[in-house]
Amino acid sequence: MPEAGIGFEVWNQQSIWSQTADRMKRTIGRARLGMLAATVLGAILATAASALAASASGPSRALAVAAAVAVGVAPLFRSRCTGTALQHWTRARSVSEALKSEVYQWLARSGEYRGEDRDVRLREIGDFVARLGSDLLRHTVPVRAKQRGLPDVDDAASYFRVRVAGQIEGYYQPRAVELRRTLRRLAMTQIGLTVSGIVLSATVATYPELGLGGWVAVAMTIGAAVSAYSAAGRLEYQLVEYLRTADELRRILRNSAEATTAAGTDALIRDSERVISIQNEGWMAKLAADPVPPGGSPA
Secondary structure, eight states: OOHHHHHHHHHHHHHHHHHHHHHHHHHHHHHHHHHHHHHHHHHHHHHHHHHHTTTOHHHHHHHHHHHHHHHHHHHHHHTTTSTHHHHHHHHHHHHHHHHHHHHHHHHTTOGGGSSTTHHHHHHHHHHHHHHTTGGGGGGGTTOOOOOOOOOSOSSHHHHIIIIIHHHIIIIIHHHHHHHHHHHHHHHHHHHHHHHHHHHHHHHHHHOGGGOOHHHHHHHHHHHHHHHHHHHHTTHHHHHHHHHHHHHHHHHHHHHHTTOOSHHHHHHHHHHHHHHHHHHHHHHHHHHTTOOOOTTOOOO
16 A cells, blocks of 8 residues: 555545534534524514404414414424534544544654554554544445545644644634624624614503514514524634634744754644644533523523
């Protein structure tokens, strides 16, 4: 087998696990949006049904049935974005990231991959990591490895350029910017809902004959659902972790320019992988904590 053979083999395994984790994440994301939509729609339809009960009993009954269906559907979405679904996703992502880490260290010929048995070690460690997700293999069946070359790494210098600088500039910084925008949009939505609730409350107090009291509860329900949706993604926690990790990797990148020995370089590479691993494990543990769903309440 050519030298890169085992590297490609493990790299292809990483591709399969990464795509599998991405598919699981998309399913969870769609389920969370479904829960949010069902909660909001149920509140709106139920209130509309109540408002029409006296003047239009037929449409009122139809809206009440639709509201009941929306409320009943919400738990179906919950099972697809909490508990086992979250655990499976985070474990698949863990396998993917562990395989990626080993391939980069193998390419850089760092640490235990400096010796002549480096290919044997990569195979052993790659097989061990993959076995950790053996019970999830059924999720990988429809997935095929992407056709891609190995990362352009063949020594410590290229490792720091491709792996470390690439993570900072190609992942953590863009994700932090994206998360800031998402959090800002959610914050503006919550502010709008709060203001709407205040205006409705004032209107109800001033003009009770309008019969808008039920819509105050709708505004509050939607606001709580949006807050729970935001909390389910642990967005603020992820933002802090992305910024912290990028800062630590920048420090390692600066120190790499001053490393003059193989031992010093190996230590910095281990630090890089440790920092990335801690960040991944940290946010995945948070996400797997099964947060309160939209419209739900703490246990």
